[in-house]
Amino acid sequence: MKLRQFQVDAFAARPFEGNPAAVVPLANWLPDELMQSIAMENNLAETAFFTPEGEGFRLRWFTPAVEVNLCGHATLATAHVLYKHLNWRQDAVHFFTRSGKLTVSQVSDQAYAMDFPADFAQKVDTLPAIVTGLGLEPLEVFRGKDDYMAVLSDEELIIDLQPDFRAIRNLESRGLIVTAPGKEVDFVSRCFFPQSGIDEDPVTGSAHTVMTPYWAEKLGKSSLQARQLSRRKGDVGCILSGDRVILEGRAVTVIEGVLTI
Numbered sequence: 001m002k003l004r005q006f007q008v009d010a011f012a013a014r015p016f017e018g019n020p021a022a023v024v025p026l027a028n029w030l031p032d033e034l035m036q037s038i039a040m041e042n043n044l045a046e047t048a049f050f051t052p053e054g055e056g057f058r059l060r061w062f063t064p065a066v067e068v069n070l071c072g073h074a075t076l077a078t079a080h081v082l083y084k085h086l087n088w089r090q091d092a093v094h095f096f097t098r099s100g101k102l103t104v105s106q107v108s109d110q111a112y113a114m115d116f117p118a119d120f121a122q123k124v125d126t127l128p129a130i131v132t133g134l135g136l137e138p139l140e141v142f143r144g145k146d147d148y149m150a151v152l153s154d155e156e157l158i159i160d161l162q163p164d165f166r167a168i169r170n171l172e173s174r175g176l177i178v179t180a181p182g183k184e185v186d187f188v189s190r191c192f193f194p195q196s197g198i199d200e201d202p203v204t205g206s207a208h209t210v211m212t213p214y215w216a217e218k219l220g221k222s223s224l225q226a227r228q229l230s231r232r233k234g235d236v237g238c239i240l241s242g243d244r245v246i247l248e249g250r251a252v253t254v255i256e257g258v259l260t261i
Contacts (some may be wrong), residue, residue: 007255008077011203011234018234019203021077022047046074056094065197072205079104080251133167144210146174186224203234
């Protein structure tokens with residue numbers, strides 16, 4: 001069996017920036033074990049698989065270790081593949097996922113806007129694993145649907161973090177988001193997911209559904225610019241619209257190939 005596969009750098013304007021995702025179009029679903037093996041073989045933060053369904057597509061995301069409920073950068077990458085390589089011509093593309101219906105529209109060439117559910121995190125006590133994992137005491141800690149979010153005082157602390165991934169792995173969550181006010185943008189972040197097989201994710205769209213409501217309230221504005229400060233870095237436009245978050249970013253294809261199973 002041969003399958004087409006694309007590798008796309010999401011939240012990036014040029015190759016080798018942002019967050020790489022593999023995208024595999026399918027006519028019919030493969031066994032879950034096989035999709036997990038493909039994701040492990042790719043060894044990227046996410047591999048996205050999609051099939052036609054109704055007015056859009058059923059979309060699923062796998063890390064090298066597990067299937068996840070929501071992934072922003074691989075959704076962006078999938079929309080990019082549809083528009084740039086598979087002749088999708090409609091104004092928007094609808095994805096049916098574990099997190100409900102997600103809509104992505106093309107803003108301009110290689111730029112897209114994703115409509116995601118907002119995650120209004122709740123303030124919680126700081127856990128010892130977070131302090132040990134970060135090597136410092138955060139200002140505040142919140143718990144979203146999937147992740148903890150630790151708030152720090154400034155961007156330099158985010159840059160200088162040397163996380164203890166073994167401690168972070170002990171958190172009963174998908175992972176840990178760390179965020180602070182930005183110097184050139186409204187807020188910055190880094191995201192750690194050792195529980196999901198990814199020590200540090202380069203650019204995490206889903207994490208911005210947690211951070212956007214927090215910073216929108218903190219800064220008193222609904223439209224924000226964010227930057228994830230991984231080694232690859234990536235910029236994300238964020239708009240809070242009621243109980244939804246609109247995430248804007250660019251994408252570029254770096255590899256087109258064939259999987260031989």
